[in-house]
Amino acid sequence: MASSGFEGFEKRLELVFTHAVVGGGGLQHGLRLLPVEALREALDAVQCAVVSAAGNAVFDAYVLSESSLFLYPSRVILKTCGTTRLLRAVPVLLRAAGELGLCLRSCRYSRGSYLFPEAQPFPHADFADEVRYLDGAVPGELRFRRSAVMPSRGSHRWHVYSASTSDGGDAPQPTVIEVCMTELDRTLAAQFYQRPGDARTSHAIGDEMTAASGIGGVNPRSLVCAYAFAPCGYSMNGLDGARYATVHVTPEDGHSYASYECAGDADSDSDAGALASIRRAVAAFRPAVVSVSVCYTGAVLLLPNTTDAASSVWAAVARALEPLGLACQSEAADDLPGAGTVTYQTFTAAACSDRHENP
Amino acid sequence: MAAEEGVVIACHTNEEFDAQMAKAAGKLVIIDFTASWCGPCRFIAPVFAEYAKKFPGAVFLKVDVDELKEVAEKYAVEAMPTFLYIKDGKEVDKVVGARKEELQSNIVKHIETGSASA
Numbered sequence A: 001m002a003s004s005g006f007e008g009f010e011k012r013l014e015l016v017f018t019h020a021v022v023g024g025g026g027l028q029h030g031l032r033l034l035p036v037e038a039l040r041e042a043l044d045a046v047q048c049a050v051v052s053a054a055g056n057a058v059f060d061a062y063v064l065s066e067s068s069l070f071l072y073p074s075r076v077i078l079k080t081c082g083t084t085r086l087l088r089a090v091p092v093l094l095r096a097a098g099e100l101g102l103c104l105r106s107c108r109y110s111r112g113s114y115l116f117p118e119a120q121p122f123p124h125a126d127f128a129d130e131v132r133y134l135d136g137a138v139p140g141e142l143r144f145r146r147s148a149v150m151p152s153r154g155s156h157r158w159h160v161y162s163a164s165t166s167d168g169g170d171a172p173q174p175t176v177i178e179v180c181m182t183e184l185d186r187t188l189a190a191q192f193y194q195r196p197g198d199a200r201t202s203h204a205i206g207d208e209m210t211a212a213s214g215i216g217g218v219n220p221r222s223l224v225c226a227y228a229f230a231p232c233g234y235s236m237n238g239l240d241g242a243r244y245a246t247v248h249v250t251p252e253d254g255h256s257y258a259s260y261e262c263a264g265d266a267d268s269d270s271d272a273g274a275l276a277s278i279r280r281a282v283a284a285f286r287p288a289v290v291s292v293s294v295c296y297t298g299a300v301l302l303l304p305n306t307t308d309a310a311s312s313v314w315a316a317v318a319r320a321l322e323p324l325g326l327a328c329q330s331e332a333a334d335d336l337p338g339a340g341t342v343t344y345q346t347f348t349a350a351a352c353s354d355r356h357e358n359p
Numbered sequence B: 001m002a003a004e005e006g007v008v009i010a011c012h013t014n015e016e017f018d019a020q021m022a023k024a025a026g027k028l029v030i031i032d033f034t035a036s037w038c039g040p041c042r043f044i045a046p047v048f049a050e051y052a053k054k055f056p057g058a059v060f061l062k063v064d065v066d067e068l069k070e071v072a073e074k075y076a077v078e079a080m081p082t083f084l085y086i087k088d089g090k091e092v093d094k095v096v097g098a099r100k101e102e103l104q105s106n107i108v109k110h111i112e113t114g115s116a117s118a
Helices: A036-046 A086-099 A127-137 A186-192 A202-213 A268-283 A309-324 B014-023 B039-054 B069-074 B100-117
Strands: A011-019 A050-055 A060-064 A067-072 A075-080 A102-111 A144-150 A158-164 A176-182 A223-228 A234-240 A243-250 A257-263 A289-296 A326-336 A340-349 B008-011 B028-034 B059-064 B082-087 B090-096
Touching: A011 A086, A036 A075, A036 A086, A036 B039, A050 A202, A050 A223, A050 A234, A050 B039, A060 A223, A060 A234, A060 B039, A067 A234, A067 A243, A075 A086, A075 A243, A086 A102, A086 A127, A102 A127, A102 A289, A127 A144, A127 A158, A144 A326, A144 A340, A158 A289, A158 A326, A158 A340, A176 A268, A186 A202, A202 A223, A202 A234, A202 B100, A243 A268, A257 A268, A268 A289, A268 A309, A289 A309, A309 A326, A309 A340, B008 B014, B008 B039, B014 B059, B014 B069, B028 B039, B028 B100, B039 B059, B039 B100, B082 B100, B090 B100
Parallel strands: B008 B059, B028 B059
Antiparallel strands: A011 A075, A011 A102, A050 A060, A060 A067, A067 A075, A102 A158, A144 A158, A176 A257, A176 A289, A223 A234, A234 A243, A243 A257, A289 A340, A326 A340, B028 B082, B082 B090
């Protein structure tokens, strides 16, 4: 495999803040009041930029040159792909949030295994370096810390880091689902190339890709902000009340990659809906390899015939993907203090496995 | 009248908004629905001001959805920023989100159709 290609696998950072002083002004909108200059400074440090953005009554969603940024009053989610330096944003965001009277309550970082690890800049090439960087960047009050590398049967790993001011017992956090797909169906991936000479805007071409690929149908209620990159590639953010969803595609043959991420509403109905939405998102790409990580607090949804929340999540994810001809290859779960439980499953197209034949 | 060309006019009352819409009859009006707490609105505001300067033939209005709730409801604004393109009282186009290129290409499109039909 070529050693240089676009790195699809994203790094994902989630910071949750609390108000340092109760009763001050601007508490209602919190991080949404971060000045444009502060956001630019954070994104410059990461080496990416805003290409599109929209907000609703609950949160702001930005499409970036490398993936996405979501800002809720007390929560920021920054997800960047390629060779971006995501963790450089941490000190900038902490300082800017501090100026709004917010202090950090928890920090969670996650990523898969890179396609081109040797291309990653420090500290991202080595998870141990990332952990050291994060340990140094987050305040000492976040004393409950844990990092884990979750295995699969193959070479893929799921890397997670969490630091929190408490080891749980806080209000339930929204369930977050991260899906990473490689070896996309070639015909479907080809939809994410622009036609040469297409004079329309990147947004208009992105809108067309949203409709043609079926991504628009993953959550028909959401407002979709899509963006098509030249000559290929696609990003979208979906806004549906308090829930976000995001899709990113790098369709180049040989290292094709797509990701789908969505968050529930911290209630089990919306978690069930979010888990079911995985199938529609994965169907848009028909990948040969899929990994799904779910991070949840409390008992999300307990399915019949399952004994604990992790088994229940594994079963719901498997039930979403098996009808697409994907067979589960591995399951793992880990508890992170303050961040809840993280599950990690890998799937491959059943046609690739010895046990199944795709009809 | 001439003094208001090339700038974004912020409407702070329903009466002001109605007066500006009446005055703009025959021209292309672009309304920027915005909110003080919306980050994407702050990103696009300087671009909107730049286009106001660039296209003096059109009227650029700014409506804060918290200030003019009725206007925002009338036009069913749900996400921000929302840009409405209005001609002779009719909504001819809409851009939801901070979409810089589309914001401009729609202005060009509707100013051109205006001069062609005049």
